[in-house]
Amino acid sequence: MGIVQDLTQLELQLDELIRRYERFFIGLEKREPLQLLSEIEKTVRRYLNVPINNTMYKHKYTTLVARFNTYREHWNRTVRQIEEGRYSRDRFICDLHERRRSDGPATRGARSGSSDEPELDRLFREFGEARRACNLPVEKLTREKVAAAIEKSRPALAARLGTEDLTFRVVVEDGKPRIKARRRT
Structure with missing residues (x-):
């Protein structure tokens, strides 16, 4: 060649x-x-x-x-x-798994209840942790901004997923945290 x-x-x-x-x-x-x-x-x-x-x-x-x-x-x-053992994303994932292991199924079910306030608090906390783990700024991140972003995209997500009953989770893709929606089970 x-x-x-x-x-x-x-x-x-x-x-x-x-x-x-x-x-x-x-x-x-x-x-x-x-x-x-x-x-x-x-x-x-x-x-x-x-x-x-x-x-x-x-x-x-x-x-x-x-x-x-x-x-x-x-x-x-x-x-x-x-x-x-000093890798920040690795520590974030380990902490997340540890938290899920320590939470019993009863507390996990209570978190994803019908009230959006505990879920919004959980999302805000996890999104902030994910941004810190990815070395992204969190100073301007507020609970209201997270809530506004979710509410802005909720109609399109509901139409795409075919239901109004949605649950949200924080994922890290390509080094950037994102909030993903799925049907509530």
């Missing part, structure tokens, strides 16, 4: 590696994508001492290598934090 095809493949592999590491860090994949990482390192090493005469391809190569090295340092630092 020539330099053009290798650079295109390197860019695609790097994007896939970034996605896989994000999935690993949020717990969707159980193992690091080490095989893809080694393939990318092999491609980077292949052109390390090869002179690239075309300026455009040389710039693209150095940009991809710099991006790869930056992400690799970030991934190594995050893996080290996970191993040491």
Whole structure:
């Protein structure tokens, strides 16, 4: 393969590696994508001492290598934090599981009762915790803003899900907390 095809493949592999590491860090994949990482390192090493005469391809190569090295340092630092138990998203998920384990089924059922006030308090608290865990600002977050956002989207959600009886939960997707709705069971 020539330099053009290798650079295109390197860019695609790097994007896939970034996605896989994000999935690993949020717990969707159980193992690091080490095989893809080694393939990318092999491609980077292949052109390390090869002179690239075309300026455009040389710039693209150095940009991809710099991006790869930056992400690799970030991934190594995050893996080290996970191993040491200092990773904030990891601690948030552990705290959430611990709280759910400590709550009995009776208290969980009482939380999702017909009154929206306890559910709104729970959502506001969990959304704030999720934002803190993702290192996002929480200073301007208020209970009223969360309630307004839910009420604004409630008619569209009710139409899409086919019921007015909805329950909400906080999830973290792509490093950002979101409030998701589903039918109450």
